Amino acid sequence: MKRLLASVLVVAGFLLVTHPVFATSAQAYQDFLYQFDVYRQNYSDFQVSKNEYQKFQSLTAQTDALAKTKTMLAERDQLLRSYLLLLDEKLAEDQGLTASTKVLYQTLVRNEASFLADDSSKIQAVASIPDAVQASSNLESHYNILQSSIKQILIGLGLGQLSLLSQYYDTNVKTAQTLIANYSGSMTPDKQQTVNRWILQIQNKRSFYQQKYDEITAEDTNLTARDSQGLDDKYNTMTQGLADARQYLVEGASYLVELKNELKYSQ
Amino acid sequence: MEQTVPTPEIIPQSTNPEVSVPVEEQKTPPPAPNLNLKKWVPMASIILVILIIVIVLSTVSIKKQTPKPVAATPTPTSTPVPSVNHTLAPYATQSAFLNFETAIDALPGTIQNAVLEDQTLTPPVLDLPLGFSN
Numbered sequence: 001m002k003r004l005l006a007s008v009l010v011v012a013g014f015l016l017v018t019h020p021v022f023a024t025s026a027q028a029y030q031d032f033l034y035q036f037d038v039y040r041q042n043y044s045d046f047q048v049s050k051n052e053y054q055k056f057q058s059l060t061a062q063t064d065a066l067a068k069t070k071t072m073l074a075e076r077d078q079l080l081r082s083y084l085l086l087l088d089e090k091l092a093e094d095q096g097l098t099a100s101t102k103v104l105y106q107t108l109v110r111n112e113a114s115f116l117a118d119d120s121s122k123i124q125a126v127a128s129i130p131d132a133v134q135a136s137s138n139l140e141s142h143y144n145i146l147q148s149s150i151k152q153i154l155i156g157l158g159l160g161q162l163s164l165l166s167q168y169y170d171t172n173v174k175t176a177q178t179l180i181a182n183y184s185g186s187m188t189p190d191k192q193q194t195v196n197r198w199i200l201q202i203q204n205k206r207s208f209y210q211q212k213y214d215e216i217t218a219e220d221t222n223l224t225a226r227d228s229q230g231l232d233d234k235y236n237t238m239t240q241g242l243a244d245a246r247q248y249l250v251e252g253a254s255y256l257v258e259l260k261n262e263l264k265y266s267q
Numbered sequence: 268m269e270q271t272v273p274t275p276e277i278i279p280q281s282t283n284p285e286v287s288v289p290v291e292e293q294k295t296p297p298p299a300p301n302l303n304l305k306k307w308v309p310m311a312s313i314i315l316v317i318l319i320i321v322i323v324l325s326t327v328s329i330k331k332q333t334p335k336p337v338a339a340t341p342t343p344t345s346t347p348v349p350s351v352n353h354t355l356a357p358y359a360t361q362s363a364f365l366n367f368e369t370a371i372d373a374l375p376g377t378i379q380n381a382v383l384e385d386q387t388l389t390p391p392v393l394d395l396p397l398g399f400s401n
Binding site: 029036039043050054069076079080083086087090129132133136139140143147150154157158161162164165168169172175176179182183186239242243246249250253254256257259260263264265266 | 356357358359364368372375378382384385387393399
């Protein structure tokens, strides 16, 4: 019996070592959803108690409103922190971004998480409704910067996906060039000319993609806006830019399919 | 006693010719158009015959012109296929080319379907100001 138990423990330990604990972005997403539910409930309670206080102006209502406000403010910070953690996990899983770019975005996450931790400690010290209003204004004045950081990271993740696609594209173009070089003896001069011309056009599409990619990267690095609307406008423009860059790769890929068909048949 | 024979009244003749129409002449009925009827009957019959002929001819021609409903019989038409002789290149069956073909066929779809904007990362929307009235 002891041997059986020992062998089960060994197998379980082996499985734990070979399959690390599933604490990825999926888990972080579930945590975020949970925190969002908690925040919604707390916000609803806060609104009820605030209305009661404004209606009756009693000490009881004031005490209740203060307690509910403090809880809501703390949960608000917690919700934003869980969202930042989700972004951090996504960044860690990303395979398209360079290491230096990833570090840049992860620094943004850490800075914002640090701000929220500091804000939470201030909320704990709140002792009156005016204190709570003051504590809330701390996040309100910083919210535009937080939103900028979040949108920068979201665009960065999109760029990472594009980068992965372009790597896949480049690999296939290189394979095509190698095959053409190997099989050039079996092709007529006319066909060789056609194939070489098509390769140039495929590379042109890649160049257009790269220009768009660099353009979005530059915009993302310097993303700032005076207000939320301006930020949203810039974000939407960059999102459209990502789609445009992807479209160049799609067009180049369809050229590659045509090239493959041209190579496949000898007249 | 002798009866006196009444003498007819003598109407004084006037100089006006319109007034001086004799009474007998005025009372006579208008002459019947016997002569005109005799003239018009053959004319009318000719016109009637012509009309009948025209009507008959026109109905016959209309019947000939109306197309009979033809039952639509679908005729099978073959889709034109470009007559290009696709002869495989000598290297097209080699494993290197076949691997390349598989990868290239999947490439456009892979790029098109890649998710650039992750919907799970939509930021939370918050109402920040507390809204306490002073």
